[in-house]
Amino acid sequence: MYPKQFLKAILGAVFCLAGALSSVPATAADSPPASGDAACLACHDAKKTIKVSNEDGDERALRGVDPAKHGASVHRGLSCVSCHSDLTVTGDAKAPHKKNGQAAPDCATCHQRLWDEAQKNGSASARPRMGKVVSNIAAYKKSFHAKPDDDNPNVPKASCTQCHDTHTFNVPADRSSPEYAAWRAGVPALCGASCHTDQLDTYTESAHGKEVLDKHNSKAAVCIDCHTTHEITSTSLTSFKLLNVEECGNCHQEQRKTYGGTYHGQATNLGTAETAKCYNCHGSHDILGPKDPASKVHPDNRLKTCQACHDGKKRALATAGFASFKPHANSHDFAKYPEMWIVTNFMVALLIGVFLFFWSHSGLWLFREWKESAKHKVETHIRLEGLAEPLQHKHFRRFPVGWRIAHLCFALVTMTLVLTGTAVLFSHASWAPHVAKVFGGSKPMGLIHRCAAMAFVGIFFIHFVYVMQKLLRDRSFRWFGPDSLIPNWKDLQDCVGMFKWFFGKGPKPKFDRWTYFEKFDYWAVFWGVNIIGFSGLTLALPTVAAKFLPGWIFNVATVIHGEEAFLAAVFLFTVHFFNNHFRPNKLPPPDIVMFTGTQSLEEFRDEHPAQYERLLASGELQKYLVDAPSKPMRIGSKVLGLVLIAFGLILLTLVTIGFFTGGH
Known part of the structure; x- marks a missing residue:
């Protein structure tokens, strides 16, 4: 806890600031101080210079007050003793006032009392500035300025009067007025003249400083735009670092948006x-400016700037390609960023094409099966001609144990990848920071994402080698026979036949062991492993990639990795779920064939009639017949x-929330 003297200093300082902003009864803008203050102005008029001696005999000049400026301030309706209540006028020419034993001026207490009174008597709504x-x-009490001064712990680092002259202070309320622009232009000098002199010298030569001080551009950044006013905190705090990005974005909106599309921006979000x-x-x-040879982002200086963070210690040393990375690239400016434009438009076309085809396919399938169900055309029991009665209650084994384990592992790993990956892709979404927090932050979440990616590739590789x-x-x-997963002409015929069936122009195709949409699901994994895998590897090992590739490869890899992951996630949880769990003939979900490995002969005969007839004709069907799964197995699978x-x-x-809330 601070000493009483320090607390008094803080409260006194805050009072000065608060008083400067409060709403008080006002007279005309150029009115002089109250008539009772004439005695005070006899000595404290700014036009006069009166010196007095202190207890040690040293002379000092009395504080001067300009009546005209005071008359234009927010305190113009207050008399001197309204604030200087610790003094009593004596009438003695040599000692016109003396201490009366009351506490020194305490702005915070005074304004809090005035605000409390306003709330009690119902006048608070008429004095909103007092509430501010x-x-x-x-805010000031929690700020860096309110902390004890390093040289004198009994006083704060900065008091209100160091920023605001209580006799003249008046921030123009109209922020579009020339007066407000003039006030903003004076902020750098106010902050720098007495305290932050080095920063002022540097700022004066900066792009912002030249705009404000030389070109009189009041919209350019001044101290309070980055550091705020009363909430000023240490620049080493996480809260300041995160808020500072948003403060920059208030002016540089397009740059803030493009920055948010990079890993740096996503992690910040x-x-x-x-x-x-x-x-x-x-x-x-x-x-x-970026064209200034001394700028940190000038092409000749970029690698050195990158190496300030990627210094070879905590992070691998930045290599040549880093210098040509484009942190503010966008996908709509072909002239500046042709690679981004081409890749983005290709990925968008791919997404539209895949979703348009398969969502139409699913919608038409849903309508057709619903229509047939309504007309009671869907058979609930299929006669299994040519099969002995005892065998008709058997199940058909579709998937061996290895395939089922691989599928379950793929499902778990894929969902982990989707959760940890889309939290970064849609880092702007309200839910994303909460997901990152669950994993301990973006860094641990990124590690989990990479581990899941390695597991995914490992499972894929083992499956590929085994097959x-x-x-x-x-x-x-x-290789192109009925048991092969390689697409063939029958798949194309089945696809065309399926659309004819959707519109009632032909019978439903007779599928063999693998349907065309099952083959698409299977080969999509091969596409995804390569596209998502190599782009992800590029992003995971940037210093290695930048040794051999230009920096824009990171921009392209980010687009490919995110868009392809988005495609995979949405396809899995819409089309794949519909095909296997939500078709009318599959309800209620789930279809447990990938967990038990078997399905009833009736269901098998309905979904794969060509394979059923082929195996029945060849006498091989009985090789695949097994007993139905046990009840615990069925319940557990469901x-x-x-x-x-x-x-x-x-x-x-x-993912849907992230997509429709912008940023993608």
Whole structure:
């Protein structure tokens, strides 16, 4: 707790600031002080210079007050003793006033009392500026300026009177007025003249300083735009670093938006203070235009600027490609950023094409099955001709244990990737910082994301090697046959036939072991592993990539990685979920065939009639018949399926919110 003297100093200082901003009964703007103050002005008139001796015999000049300026201030209706209540007028020419034993002026207490009275008597709404003063007092008490001074702990680092002259202070209320512009222009000198002299010298030569001081551009940044006024905190605090980015963005809106699309900006949106902010690249008081040879972002200086953070200690040393990274690139300016324009438009076209086709496919399928269900054309029991009665109650084994385990691992890893990845992609969304907080911040979340990515690639690689070695040893395997996942002409015929069936122009195609949409799901993983994998690897190992590739590759990789991940997530939780769990013939969800590995012969015959007929004709069907899963297995599979579906739909909701709240 501060000593009483220090507390008194703070309160006194705050009172001066608060009083300067408060609403008081006013006379004309140029009215002189109250008539009772004439005795005070006899000595304290600014036009006079009167010196007095202190207790040590040293002379000092009395504080002078300009009546005209006081008459234009916010305190113009107050008499001297309204504030200087600790003094009593004596009438003695040699000692016109003396201490009366009352406490020294305390602006905070006075204004708090006035505000409390206004609230009690119902006049608070007529004095909104007084309420602002009280909130400023509270903010100041928590600020860096209110902390004890290093040289004299009994006083704060900065008091109100160091920023505001209580006899003349009056911030123009109209921020569009020339008076307000003039007041803003004086802020740098006010902050720098008595305290921050070095910063003022640097600021004077900066791009902002020249705009304000030389060109009289009142809209250019001054001290209070970056540091605020009463809420000033230490620049080392996380809160300041995060807020400072938003303060810059108030003027540089387009740059703030494009910065938010980079990893630095995304991590900042998630509440991370360690990643590069505006001042790390551009400087703070010494900001210069990018064409200035002394600027930190001049092409000749960029690598050195990057190496201030990527210094080879905490982070790997920045390499040559860093200098050509474009932190404010956008996708709509082909002249400046052709790579971004081309890649973004390609990815957008890909997304539109895939979603348009498959959402139409799902919608038409839903309508067709619903229509047939309404007309009771869907058979609830399919006769299994040519099969002995005892065998008709068997199940058909579609997926071996290895495939089922791989599918479950893929599902868990993919959902982890979607959650941790889209929290970064949609870092602007309200839910994203909360997700990052659950994982301990953006850095631990990024580590989890990379571990999940390695697990995904590992599972994929094991599956690929297993399948390939098995197929290569089976010399009778037909690569374009009915058991192959490689697309063939029948898939195209089935796709066309399916659309004819949707519109009632033909029968439903007879699918063999793999449908065309199942093959698309399967091969989409190969596409995703390569596209998402290599772009993610580039972003995860920037110093390695920048040794061999130009910096714009990071801009392109960010677009590809994010857009392809968005495509995969939305496709999985809409199209894939519909095909396997939400079609009318599949309700109620979930379909547990990927968990049990089997399905009833009736369901198998309905979904894969061509394979059923082929196996029945060849006499091979019985090789695949197994007993139905046990009740615990069925219940466990349903619970697991419902949990995964619920989590997937939650992820879809988060992605949808992120997409429609901007920033993508």
